[in-house]
Amino acid sequence: MTAVGVVGLGTMGAGIVEVFARAGVPVVASEIDGTALERGRAHLVGSTDRAVSRGRLSPEDRDALIGRVRFVVGLSDLADVDLVVEAVPERLDLKRLVFGELSKICKPSAVLASNTSSLSVTEIAVTTDRPDRVIGLHFFNPAPVMKLVEIVRTVVTAPSVVADAQALCARLNKVGVTIGDRAGFVANALLFGYLNQAVTMLESGFVTRDDLDAAMKLGAGLPMGPLTLLDLIGLDVGLEVLDTMYDRGGRNQRHAAAPLIRQMVTAGLLGRKTGRGFYTYG
Ligand code: CAA
Numbered sequence: 001m002t003a004v005g006v007v008g009l010g011t012m013g014a015g016i017v018e019v020f021a022r023a024g025v026p027v028v029a030s031e032i033d034g035t036a037l038e039r040g041r042a043h044l045v046g047s048t049d050r051a052v053s054r055g056r057l058s059p060e061d062r063d064a065l066i067g068r069v070r071f072v073v074g075l076s077d078l079a080d081v082d083l084v085v086e087a088v089p090e091r092l093d094l095k096r097l098v099f100g101e102l103s104k105i106c107k108p109s110a111v112l113a114s115n116t117s118s119l120s121v122t123e124i125a126v127t128t129d130r131p132d133r134v135i136g137l138h139f140f141n142p143a144p145v146m147k148l149v150e151i152v153r154t155v156v157t158a159p160s161v162v163a164d165a166q167a168l169c170a171r172l173n174k175v176g177v178t179i180g181d182r183a184g185f186v187a188n189a190l191l192f193g194y195l196n197q198a199v200t201m202l203e204s205g206f207v208t209r210d211d212l213d214a215a216m217k218l219g220a221g222l223p224m225g226p227l228t229l230l231d232l233i234g235l236d237v238g239l240e241v242l243d244t245m246y247d248r249g250g251r252n253q254r255h256a257a258a259p260l261i262r263q264m265v266t267a268g269l270l271g272r273k274t275g276r277g278f279y280t281y282g
Pocket residue numbers: 047050051054056117139140141142143144145146188223224229233237241
């Protein structure tokens with residue numbers, strides 16, 4: 001593989017850029033305008049600087065890693081890449097628009113991948129001229145740390161594209177698991193019912209925030225409690241996943257978002273990225 005494109009440089013997109021650049025793959029990193037592009041660049045610089053300060057990366061390797069990334073506005077610079085990973089906000093209309101454009105711009109052999117966490121990869125694929133070369137590559141937050149990638153194949157994805165995705169995950173030092181196209185795939189389908197239930201418990205006054213998180217962290221051996229995890233994921237992202245799961249998954253009450261999540265999103269309490277969610281940061 002000579003180069004990949006990453007479209008959308010929010011928390012996930014910027015993390016995915018870092019994953020590829022760390023593995024020695026040149027990346028064309030695309031955003032919609034200069035402001036968003038600078039935010040994505042700052043995310044990459046901040047993350048790699050932290051790795052240097054922790055002694056996990058030498059300053060020379062950090063510079064080489066960043067040097068592998070070409071930051072661009074718009075999609076026209078993606079004409080020559082072999083793979084595009086799309087990580088724009090989790091809205092089907094937006095993703096379909098981006099894939100329609102990529103289909104016109106990218107060379108016919110290029111694979112088009114979505115990092116969607118709960119939308120239908122099939123509905124995205126059919127907006128392109130190559131549904132057999134469209135796949136889901138679902139990374140987890142924080143992308144440079146989490147080992148899993150869900151490889152989502154649709155009923156029309158070519159087996160060779162799935163095999164290449166598995167080989168790619170190994171090259172990125174990730175574990176790829178292959179899954180069909182259903183709401184929330186595996187990890188989110190199981191995780192988000194639990195996260196939603198945790199917020200419902202908090203809302204009912206059944207337990208305090210800190211005790212709830214401590215119970216799951218210390219009692220179930222998880223790296224963080226559910227409210228801390230929702231703050232990491234972003235409550236806006238969490239709400240989008242829940243709403244999609246509810247609609248696509250047969251309106252299961254498990255995924256009917258707790259009112260408190262919706263209220264916090266409306267109030268801008270999105271978690272770590274806005275400095276306040278269930279906890280306060282910075
Ligand atoms: N970017 C890059 N590296 C990061 C990072 C980030 N945002 N956050 C932490 N790290 C690195 C640290 O630098 C550190 O590396 P070293 O040990 O080599 O120095 C390592 O990760 C551990 O970090 P910390 O010591 O600061 O903290 P920790 O031990 O508590 O680990 C954590 C942090 C990795 C986030 C851990 O708490 C964890 O695994 N939490 C659960 C995360 C999770 O479940 N993610 C999935 C969310 S669901 C999702 O993403 C799907 C979706 O579609 C919404």
